Amino acid sequence: MSENLQCTDTLHSRGFRVTPQRMVILRILQEADTHLNPTEVYQRAQHAMPGLTEATVYRTLAFLTDQGMVLAAHIGSGQLVYEIAGHAHHHLICRACGYTLEIEHELLAELYRLFKVSTGYQIDSLHTTFFGLCPECQAPELNNVA
Amino acid sequence: MSENLQCTDTLHSRGFRVTPQRMVILRILQEADTHLNPTEVYQRAQHAMPGLTEATVYRTLAFLTDQGMVLAAHIGSGQLVYEIAGHAHHHLICRACGYTLEIEHELLAELYRLFKVSTGYQIDSLHTTFFGLCPECQAPELNNVA
DNA sequence: TTCGCTATTGTAACTAGTTGCAATAAAGAG
């Protein structure tokens, strides 16, 4: 709830308007316990606000992402998914089984410092996705052993 | 040219077919000096092979990416772009001016080792994009000084 | 409260990307 007031103030202070559409979408993301794609957000938004359109969902998700209130991520398969911006983290996804692991941003802090000193770029990506193989899917062919 | 023979052999050995469509698209990427999006690949392919369809371009780019012969990347704005898989590298993109820097994969090697020891995941992302601000765009308001 | 400005929304047309299915054509066997 206080998060909502926080967002309201932030929007006001930046000269943007606080609309019911934005509040509804923000609340949906706050109450979600996973990443949601735009269609899922749209479907949930229909309950709270029947008139709201898909175009607005897409626009609002992009807007809230620009404002830093929402995080977006490409998780394989080209689809963008969203979540409320809380703790800074990234994702490791297994190409074989799809299992996803969350990792603390702190693990990337040193890399970002390295970027800064070697290139001057101040990187701020807070929701990067890395692909590879999880421990199980790396396992040597267990069937060969038997 | 030898790269083409290499790809041909690899496809054969994996049980896939070597089609003119695949060869045309592969050559287009080999001759390109930048990332290309699917539409750009399609347009260039039209010259060499008028009958080729957009659906095939999308499918072929995804296929070649799966085979590790092509690298894909999300560079802001949702569009996927492709390039021939050569040296392993990643990108730093400025959110303000869009200027893009290529960085050697070696800079990420330590991070990937860290992922392995702390999570067991063997990460192999070879074309990751990081966003932030380039040195120029970080500059304190120069107008204030005057 | 009322008014005016203009950011934001809904609409609808548009572009981008995906997919089921039948036709085509690689490529190995004979």
Added chain:
DNA sequence: CTCTTTATTGCAACTAGTTACAATAGCGAA
């Protein structure tokens, strides 16, 4: 070279995402 198998393509219908523009509605000022 011819035949057979089946991976791949083209087609066309579909889903996903974007955008121009006019209508709506925040919100600051009076």
